[in-house]
Amino acid sequence: MKGVVAEEAASKAEQQIEVLNLPVNVGHRSRVQQILNTLKPSRAAFTSTPPWDKYPFSVDAHAKTRNDYHLDQIITAHEVNLKHALGGMVSEHRRITEERATKKLREREVELQENMSKNMELKELAAHYEAEKERVHDRVIYLEHVTESLQSLLREAVEARRYAETQQDDAESSFTDPDRVRPVKLECKVCEERVAMVMMWPCRHVCACVQCDAAVKECPACGSVKRTSVQLRLPS
Ligand SMILES: [Zn+2]
Ligand SMILES: [Zn+2]
Known part of the structure; x- marks a missing residue:
């Protein structure tokens, strides 16, 4: 039982x-x-x-x-x-x-912690690339300005030569050209001997010879701070 x-x-x-x-x-x-x-x-x-x-x-x-x-x-x-x-x-x-x-x-x-840290890394990477983009953009703008300045300088130099030729022609005849451009002094403002072949940046004055440019920290023409300078090459 x-x-x-x-x-x-x-x-x-x-x-x-x-x-x-x-x-x-x-x-x-x-x-x-x-x-x-x-x-x-x-x-x-x-x-x-x-x-x-x-x-x-x-x-x-x-x-x-x-x-x-x-x-x-x-x-x-x-x-x-x-x-x-x-x-x-x-x-x-x-x-x-x-x-x-x-x-x-x-x-x-x-899992959540891992996702959060991955997210942080991606954000940092994105910020880095954003800063890099800004930097490249600034550089491009700067180079565009330099190119523009050089083109304008080249035009001035061509006009100066044309003026010199006109002066020569004037000496030979009494004819006066109505499109005559104003004279440009191309001598160095520091030594006043050699030809000015260096452009100051950012004021864009062409006012120093290569030798004097190495010594100046300000533009000899207007006195603004020289950030950099560019040596010119004139076509022959
Ligand atoms: Zn000089
Ligand atoms: Zn200047």
């Missing part, structure tokens, strides 16, 4: 455990075995003397009542064990679920 009840209780416990839908692995299987072991009735539960042993019942009635009493005791003991075991399983399941959730949360946090 005891064995049958214990088997029924164990089978009931297994069904309950299946309902919990726990993941099947070695740890849980041994946990289930442990719970089933606790379901085996202990001898201590059946040693107390039933109260009706003291009263004069008939032999059959006495035996039947005693069996019922033992049966009740077994069922009660199994119910207590089962409740305890299932309670343990539920809290175990909850613990595992919480552990998994915590682990996933940590993984997400790490």
Whole structure:
């Protein structure tokens, strides 16, 4: 009788455990075995003397009542064990679920951190390229100005030569050219000896010879600060 009840209780416990839908692995299987072991009735539960042993019942009635009493005791003991075991399983399941959730949360946090640092790197790279773009743009503007200045200087030099030729022609005849350009002094403003062949930047005055240019930090014509200078080449 005891064995049958214990088997029924164990089978009931297994069904309950299946309902919990726990993941099947070695740890849980041994946990289930442990719970089933606790379901085996202990001898201590059946040693107390039933109260009706003291009263004069008939032999059959006495035996039947005693069996019922033992049966009740077994069922009660199994119910207590089962409740305890299932309670343990539920809290175990909850613990595992919480552990998994915590682990996933940590993984997400790490992922988020990595994404944030990648984002920062990209932003820095973008800022770097933006600054580089600005720098190149400024350089292009500067070179455009230099080119423009050189073209204008070349025009002035050509006009100066044409003027010199006109002067020569004037000396030979009394004819005056109405398009005659104004005279330009091309001598160095520092030594006043050699021809000025260097243009100051950014004022664009052509006012120093190559030798004097090396010594000046300001334009000899207007006094503005010389950032750089360009040596001219006139066409022959
Ligand atoms: Zn000079
Ligand atoms: Zn100047």
